[in-house]
Amino acid sequence: MNGPTAALLQPTRIEIDNGPSFQPGPQEDTLLRAALRAGLAFPYECSVGGCGACRFELLEGVVQTLWEGAPGLSERDRKRGKRLACQSRVQGDARIRVRLGGEAEQPAVAPQRVTATLSERRAISDDMVELRLALPCSPGFQAGQYALLYPPGAQGARAYSMSNLDDGSGEWHFIVRRTPGGRGSAVMCAELPVGAKVDVDGPYGHAWLRPSSRDVVCVAGGSGLGPMLSIARGVLAEPGARRVHFFLGLRHEGDLGAADQLLALTGERLSATVVLSSPASPSAWAGATGFVHAEVERQLAPDLGHYDHYMAGPPPMIEAMQDLLMARHEVPFGQIRFDRFV
Ligand SMILES: Cc1cc2nc3c(=O)[nH]c(=O)nc-3n(C[C@H](O)[C@H](O)[C@H](O)COP(=O)(O)OP(=O)(O)OC[C@H]3O[C@@H](n4cnc5c(N)ncnc54)[C@H](O)[C@@H]3O)c2cc1C
Ligand code: FES
Structure with missing residues (x-):
């Protein structure tokens, strides 16, 4: 021809x-x-x-x-x-x-675009759900990576991070917060019926769990919990003995249900601290309050340089953590990995 x-x-x-x-x-x-x-x-x-x-x-x-x-x-x-x-x-x-x-x-795993089925949705707090998607194949992913979902009726793609570990079955779990006024999260948190199809492309992201001998600090803000749960699960599945110090920043008592999956992982190798930024007044909450990065500093400084740091959540939290780790405690850049939920 x-x-x-x-x-x-x-x-x-x-x-x-x-x-x-x-x-x-x-x-x-x-x-x-x-x-x-x-x-x-x-x-x-x-x-x-x-x-x-x-x-x-x-x-x-x-x-x-x-x-x-x-x-x-x-x-x-x-x-x-x-x-x-x-x-x-x-x-x-x-x-x-x-x-x-x-x-x-270079991509840790070659991304694939496939049509998945929403197999389960479960409310885990006032405005967060856990979603389970069944993919028709198993592209695989590293702990801490994200996928692009194409919510029907929304313009463009939305990035959501996997909260489970890849077990080869093609079942990917996500924790999604409903953003006030947001189109894609409204579809994924409420409008898309269980059993419906949704396009998924992934995995993407650089903030995946690297092998190391250092203990790990995970810092999550809100639905940043998803990828940090995946990282923590990845560390606990390693044959070694390294430990995880997990800090979860939530807003108020209505968010606390989201901490259940984290608290179920606590034990000899994982300690969890939940920090509420705006507890009710008066409140029965006896745990930490304020900014999550301040609690990390209070518990772990001056030894922050001894750990690998992973974090995910809103840009102001990531910036505060970068300032804490890099500017104030001179933690080497290679020990810090993050996803900003822009
Ligand atoms: C790497 C990464 C990982 C994330 N992981 C999670 C997670 O695990 N859980 C979670 O709850 N949130 C996560 N987010 C945030 C999430 O992707 C959405 O930004 C959030 O849910 C708000 O989406 P929305 O559709 O409700 O809001 P909207 O305001 O409708 O949309 C905001 C999002 O859509 C994109 N967008 C808006 N308009 C257009 C357009 N015209 N064309 C193309 N794109 C457009 C924006 O870039 C932005 O990502 C993550 C974000 C990033 C970057
Ligand atoms: S990767 Fe294209 S704007 Fe963020």
């Missing part, structure tokens, strides 16, 4: 300036996911337009921007022609400029 028909059947090719080329499959929704599926260490964090880590420059070709107003790009970025790979759909051959990461940043 030759001529125009052959040209139409040519696979699309994306060339990275001074780097490798790759061919996105015909079903790919974004440049980022195509690059990660090709095994490249394309820079990214959130995958949903919020952080700006996946910025690139388009040197030749055409890409479609999926979300014009994505907060991951500043006005200055836009004026300088920057784009977000997680919000760019490939339209044909293109040449781009981006600095790829090293071998350590």
